[in-house]
Amino acid sequence: MITFLLKRLLHGLAVVWIVATLTFVLLRLAPGGPFDSERKLPPEVLANIEAKYHLDEPLPKQYLRYLAGIIHLDLGPSYKYLDRGVKEIIVDTLPTSALLGLLALVFALIVSFPTGLIAAYFRNSWIDRFSLLTATFGISVPHFILGALLIWLFALQLGWLQAGRWDNTASMILPTITLGAAPAAYIAALLRSTLIDALGEDFIRTARAKGLREGAVLLKHALGNSLLPVLTVMGPLTAALLTGSFVVEYVFAIPGMGRFFITAVTDRDYPLIMGVTLVYTALLVAANFLVDLCYAYVDPRIRVY
Amino acid sequence: MARSNQQKEGRVSDLLFIFSLVFVVAVAAAGFLAPWISPYGAGGFEEKQILEVPSLAHPMGTDGLGRDLLTRVLFGARVSMAVGIGTALIALVLGSAYGLISGFIGGSLDQFMMRLVDIFYGLPDMLIFILLSLLFGRNIGGLLVALGLVSWVRFARIARGQVLQAKEFLFVEGARAMGAARRRIILRHILPNVLGPIIVTLTFSIPAAILAESTLSFIGLGINDPYSAWGTSWGSLAQDGWRAMRTYPHILFFPAAAIFLTILAFNKLGNALSDLLNPRGK
Numbered sequence: 001m002i003t004f005l006l007k008r009l010l011h012g013l014a015v016v017w018i019v020a021t022l023t024f025v026l027l028r029l030a031p032g033g034p035f036d037s038e039r040k041l042p043p044e045v046l047a048n049i050e051a052k053y054h055l056d057e058p059l060p061k062q063y064l065r066y067l068a069g070i071i072h073l074d075l076g077p078s079y080k081y082l083d084r085g086v087k088e089i090i091v092d093t094l095p096t097s098a099l100l101g102l103l104a105l106v107f108a109l110i111v112s113f114p115t116g117l118i119a120a121y122f123r124n125s126w127i128d129r130f131s132l133l134t135a136t137f138g139i140s141v142p143h144f145i146l147g148a149l150l151i152w153l154f155a156l157q158l159g160w161l162q163a164g165r166w167d168n169t170a171s172m173i174l175p176t177i178t179l180g181a182a183p184a185a186y187i188a189a190l191l192r193s194t195l196i197d198a199l200g201e202d203f204i205r206t207a208r209a210k211g212l213r214e215g216a217v218l219l220k221h222a223l224g225n226s227l228l229p230v231l232t233v234m235g236p237l238t239a240a241l242l243t244g245s246f247v248v249e250y251v252f253a254i255p256g257m258g259r260f261f262i263t264a265v266t267d268r269d270y271p272l273i274m275g276v277t278l279v280y281t282a283l284l285v286a287a288n289f290l291v292d293l294c295y296a297y298v299d300p301r302i303r304v305y
Numbered sequence: 306m307a308r309s310n311q312q313k314e315g316r317v318s319d320l321l322f323i324f325s326l327v328f329v330v331a332v333a334a335a336g337f338l339a340p341w342i343s344p345y346g347a348g349g350f351e352e353k354q355i356l357e358v359p360s361l362a363h364p365m366g367t368d369g370l371g372r373d374l375l376t377r378v379l380f381g382a383r384v385s386m387a388v389g390i391g392t393a394l395i396a397l398v399l400g401s402a403y404g405l406i407s408g409f410i411g412g413s414l415d416q417f418m419m420r421l422v423d424i425f426y427g428l429p430d431m432l433i434f435i436l437l438s439l440l441f442g443r444n445i446g447g448l449l450v451a452l453g454l455v456s457w458v459r460f461a462r463i464a465r466g467q468v469l470q471a472k473e474f475l476f477v478e479g480a481r482a483m484g485a486a487r488r489r490i491i492l493r494h495i496l497p498n499v500l501g502p503i504i505v506t507l508t509f510s511i512p513a514a515i516l517a518e519s520t521l522s523f524i525g526l527g528i529n530d531p532y533s534a535w536g537t538s539w540g541s542l543a544q545d546g547w548r549a550m551r552t553y554p555h556i557l558f559f560p561a562a563a564i565f566l567t568i569l570a571f572n573k574l575g576n577a578l579s580d581l582l583n584p585r586g587k
Contacts, residue, residue: 015424030439140569142516144523145561148547243431250524262524265435280432
């Protein structure tokens, strides 16, 4: 068990290092620099700027400086925002994005579990077919289209909710639904199909034969065995939530990390791009590690490792 | 009771399948034939007809520069299909080659190559894709390369898995015993057996590429060419409509519907194909 977790931890650290290196190489190879503008800067000024940001040093030295910075949790200065470093920007914006992601995840779980259970139990009924159709739509609809549709309907036409702010509960509803819809649909469809398989197993017949109530059969025996596949997709779903948040924050004008990432890419603010990419990777690695922990807890067979 | 329900389920999914097939073919046709079937020329500005609502002359209305929206959506199909199919093919070639080699050689090289795939597989597609697009530029060619480099991992995994399975088949062992060359074994004996799952993945990677491209164009990080005579991305069209959504929702509605229906149809088609080509599944 301990060896298993240590191994996963090492693997996670390796992933962070590889991503850090790849991002560094990629951004050094990219054509055009952050200080290329319409008006050419005088060479002396450019030399000064490059000296300030250590861009005049040889690349290996820059790389080592960058890695040393990461270890000390120092992500360097932003080229665009002169009053704040990359770390400050991330500290300011990460809580907003994290809240959005958590709300979306909770929404997805609250919607998908009852839906999956009911759909599987009343298989082939109208309610099952309706949920399946909705799930198909939910998996296929892009975030920006769902977001725009919700804003148009609930904010512009009906006037029930506001869009383009992020300060009270009402303003968080639409972004949460937009980001959580696809994971909800995905988990519900997955849960439905694994539950249908589980309900056909012998141990369910045994449980019923020994006189257990339907609720206990469904929740304890069938659901308990269907949790593992759901847990398996939590890692990829976290990745989907992370990248989905770029778009949702853009559409709803939420001051989160994803929106800063998009503007950083447009501005070619390399330290900010690298910093945010690293934070995303670290979050993803942490989420996968958590999934592994839960896995070990839910499935006793894993603990043997 | 149960049987009639099953029949009904079959009929409903058949209908959806036929609809999806027809829609995909229609989008592909629109993409290839856009210059001949669209009612107006691409890139024509008409000052007199700015921001018209849908009418007989302009079934989808006109945009802020007086361009016929139906024409723009038809030309947009060309961009989407090029991106979707192009990406899928690049990913197919890269990924299958990688997976075939890894699976066929095996051993520690296989371990190493698959560890790399694991790492890439776990990373968020959109993140790598945005980083790569900084390197390759925001045009169709650069986008294709970046998208292809992101989506090859799925093919690599599947191809390797199938090779490992196929290596155990008796006829492969037979071929090896007869002294056939490695290249011949891969091409003649293993490749035909791995085609099914690869076709399914191919079908699913087309809508994924279309989704990624239109999303990126929507947030301003995709194809940056709003006046192209060759075609403007549906994502950029939706972005135009997004800015005018309050007063002219039709400019957003039609490109958004085109994106959504195309992705939906391809996903449905992929599901149907995977049921069809994988009889062991059901």
